[in-house]
Amino acid sequence: MVLTCQSLLHTHPNAWSQATTHPFLTGCHSGTLHSAQFNTWLVQDYLFVKDFTRMVGRVLGAAPDADIDVLLAGLGALKDELLWFEAKAAERSLDLATPPQPTCQRYCEFMASLTNQPYSVQATALWAIEYAYNQGWQRPGPMPEPYTEFADRWGNPGFTDYVHLLATQADDALVTASPEVQTQAEAAFLQVAELEAAFWQMAFEAANP
Ligand code: HMH
Numbered sequence: 001m002v003l004t005c006q007s008l009l010h011t012h013p014n015a016w017s018q019a020t021t022h023p024f025l026t027g028c029h030s031g032t033l034h035s036a037q038f039n040t041w042l043v044q045d046y047l048f049v050k051d052f053t054r055m056v057g058r059v060l061g062a063a064p065d066a067d068i069d070v071l072l073a074g075l076g077a078l079k080d081e082l083l084w085f086e087a088k089a090a091e092r093s094l095d096l097a098t099p100p101q102p103t104c105q106r107y108c109e110f111m112a113s114l115t116n117q118p119y120s121v122q123a124t125a126l127w128a129i130e131y132a133y134n135q136g137w138q139r140p141g142p143m144p145e146p147y148t149e150f151a152d153r154w155g156n157p158g159f160t161d162y163v164h165l166l167a168t169q170a171d172d173a174l175v176t177a178s179p180e181v182q183t184q185a186e187a188a189f190l191q192v193a194e195l196e197a198a199f200w201q202m203a204f205e206a207a208n209p
Contacts, residue, residue, distance in 0.1 A: 003174050003182040005127055005167040008189045019196035020136040024204045028147040029140035034206075035092075038147075041203035043094050044104045046085040048199070052129065053078045055111040059126050062119045064173075070165045077162070081153070103202040107195045117184060120173035124185040127166040128192040130154075134163045136196070 001007075009016055024041065027033035056078060060071040089096050100108065114122050133154040137143070143151035153159070174185060 003177070003185055004171045005124065005131075008124075008128075008186060011186075012190060012193065015190055015193040019132050019193040021139055022136070022197065022200035022204065024200040025136055026140050027204070028143055028150075031144055037203055037206045039092055039094055040101075040206035041200075042085070042088060042092065043096060043098050044101055044199070044203060046082070046089060046096055047098070047100045047104055048107060049078065049081060049085060051108040051111055053082065055114060056126065058115045059119075059122045062115075062122055063169075064119070066172075067123070067169045070162070070169060074162060074166075077159075084153070101202055103195070103198045107199060110191055110195060114188065117188065118173075118177065118181050120170065120177040120181055121185045121188050123166070123170035123173050125188040125192055127163065127170045128189050129196075130159075130163050130166055132192065132196045134160055136200075 024033065024037065027037070053075065056071060056075055060068065060075065063071055086096065111125075114125055117125075136154075137151040138155040142148075170185075174182060177185065
């Protein structure tokens with residue numbers, strides 16, 4: 001049996017549901033989230049995306065020729081995304097020179113550790129990280145202001161297509177992966193799921209000043 005992105009979702013529905021469903025997101029949808037919670041997420045996610053960009057750069061370095069185009073487009077989108085985060089933080093007068101919280105730090109360390117893994121494992125983790133936000137931000141239904149653009153950033157059709165391409169690339173790499181490496185890919189998927197749930201929880205627990 002060859003592992004695929006789809007089979008991972010089928011084998012681990014609870015882990016994936018916890019990664020993509022959270023009171024933080026339903027709180028955005030219902031308008032009950034406090035600004036301290038949202039602002040904490042915004043600053044910490046900016047720090048996350050900076051390190052995530054470095055990770056995608058390393059995945060590109062390990063990629064076969066056929067995958068370079070998609071990853072390069074992903075990096076281009078991340079350049080825009082970092083500028084967008086900076087603009088959103090400025091609108092809210094948030095200080096981006098904030099230290100990462102332990103959960104953000106843990107996620108960044110996980111991403112750094114992936115560089116020692118085979119490409120198929122890196123590609124699986126990359127897909128899972130992007131798919132988590134693609135699904136998570138869309139699940140509660142249409143987001144009211146001021147969250148509409150946040151939901152749209154990771155829920156728009158172009159991003160959804162990109163996530164499908166990442167799944168195809170991961171699946172293609174997994175076809176030739178040994179059973180041992182497939183087990184590592186499954187472990188990486190589960191780590192992403194756990195870290196995603198923890199990241200939402202970190203922001204949700206932010207105290208209202
Ligand atoms: C925590 N996971 C987290 N932040 C993000 N911006 C993404 C995933 C992007 O998909």
